[in-house]
Amino acid sequence: MANPRESELSYPLGDQLPAPGEVLEVLPGLRWLRMGLPFALDHINLWLLKDDMDGRVGWTVIDCGIHSEATQANWERIFAEHLDGLPVLRVIVTHFHPDHMGLAHWLTERWACRLWISATDYHLAKVASSSTVGMGGEAAATFFGSHGLTDPVALEKIRGRASYYPGMVPAVPVAFRRLMDGMVVRIGDHDWRCLVGYGHAPEHISLFSESLGVMVAGDMVLPRISTNVSVVDMEPEADPLGLYLDSLTRLLPLPATTLVLPAHGKPFKGLHERIDQLQQHHAERLAEVLTACTEKPCHAAELLPMMFRRPLDLHQTTFAMGEAVAHLNHLWLGGQLRRTLDADGIHRFSV
Numbered sequence: 066m067a068n069p070r071e072s073e074l075s076y077p078l079g080d081q082l083p084a085p086g087e088v089l090e091v092l093p094g095l096r097w098l099r100m101g102l103p104f105a106l107d108h109i110n111l112w113l114l115k116d117d118m119d120g121r122v123g124w125t126v127i128d129c130g131i132h133s134e135a136t137q138a139n140w141e142r143i144f145a146e147h148l149d150g151l152p153v154l155r156v157i158v159t160h161f162h163p164d165h166m167g168l169a170h171w172l173t174e175r176w177a178c179r180l181w182i183s184a185t186d187y188h189l190a191k192v193a194s195s196s197t198v199g200m201g202g203e204a205a206a207t208f209f210g211s212h213g214l215t216d217p218v219a220l221e222k223i224r225g226r227a228s229y230y231p232g233m234v235p236a237v238p239v240a241f242r243r244l245m246d247g248m249v250v251r252i253g254d255h256d257w258r259c260l261v262g263y264g265h266a267p268e269h270i271s272l273f274s275e276s277l278g279v280m281v282a283g284d285m286v287l288p289r290i291s292t293n294v295s296v297v298d299m300e301p302e303a304d305p306l307g308l309y310l311d312s313l314t315r316l317l318p319l320p321a322t323t324l325v326l327p328a329h330g331k332p333f334k335g336l337h338e339r340i341d342q343l344q345q346h347h348a349e350r351l352a353e354v355l356t357a358c359t360e361k362p363c364h365a366a367e368l369l370p371m372m373f374r375r376p377l378d379l380h381q382t383t384f385a386m387g388e389a390v391a392h393l394n395h396l397w398l399g400g401q402l403r404r405t406l407d408a409d410g411i412h413r414f415s416v
């Protein structure tokens with residue numbers, strides 16, 4: 066959903082964007098590049114940080130892009146033209162999603178360097194990458210069906226999407242270094258503190274440098290679109306929205322002047338405003354859902370036209386279903402709604 070209060074944010078780099086295979090210098094030793102994505106979300110931002118490790122000077126890469134020949138070709142141009150002839154020394158991945166994790170195996174092999182990531186996201190990436198079920202397939206179809214998505218054509222397509230993740234993340238490095246909340250990682254001349262975020266991925270790691278006044282946000286805070294917060298089939302009774310909102314609140318002590326480097330969209334200032342906007346957005350959504358369920362018992366699928374107000378393709382429908390269930394579960398687990406499992410096998414929520 067587009068941000069109606071975007072004008073409260075500022076974009077210190079203006080409208081500049083790095084072209085494919087090119088970089089923009091955000092600060093000395095901190096470079097921004099973009100890779101294409103085959104979704105409505107058409108790009109991901111990746112970051113290069115000047116580093117030194119084990120007596121060698123080079124670069125730390127943050128996030129990778131999906132596994133594709135085009136992304137690899139763009140990386141090769143970056144290596145040839147924009148690393149000042151220096152090697153990649155380490156790959157940090159904020160979370161396991163394919164646009165962030167996809168080429169981690171290739172980058173770490175290409176440069177004989179280590180992947181740094183949270184343990185939860187590392188292990189989930191391994192499972193999702195090596196499995197032909199899970200993260201789609203029959204379990205997802207059953208889950209969406211239990212929340213009112215009954216269109217047989219849509220369900221058949223969801224069943225057939227079982228190789229969605231391995232297609233973009235065909236392999237995961239065999240070893241990793243574990244990132245945890247509060248850990249300080251020295252990158253070049255600066256300390257970066259790991260900030261765990263929940264609700265978007267199991268254990269998402271953002272990085273904050275006090276000396277630079279910069280946060281590499283990953284997907285936790287984006288300027289234009291709200292971060293996807295979904296319930297998934299693997300954990301159907303989860304409350305990711307509660308976790309996400311708590312995680313946002315824990316970012317409020319960061320300075321208001323922080324330059325936020327998001328995984329999608331442009332670098333921006335206005336972290337506190339953006340957190341307030343996202344909290345307001347979800348509060349309004351929760352109020353709408355509560356009102357609808359007060360009028361009559363509702364399942365997630367019938368809330369989609371009210372919550373999304375635009376035509377959705379299948380990919381968007383699965384995301385929207387996950388988000389609708391996230392809002393319902395938050396109200397249910399918070400005691401504001403009760404849930405029934407009706408004779409048709411569908412969960413409905415009412416006051």
Ligand SMILES: [Zn+2]
Nearest residue numbers: 160162265284
């Ligand atoms: Zn993500």
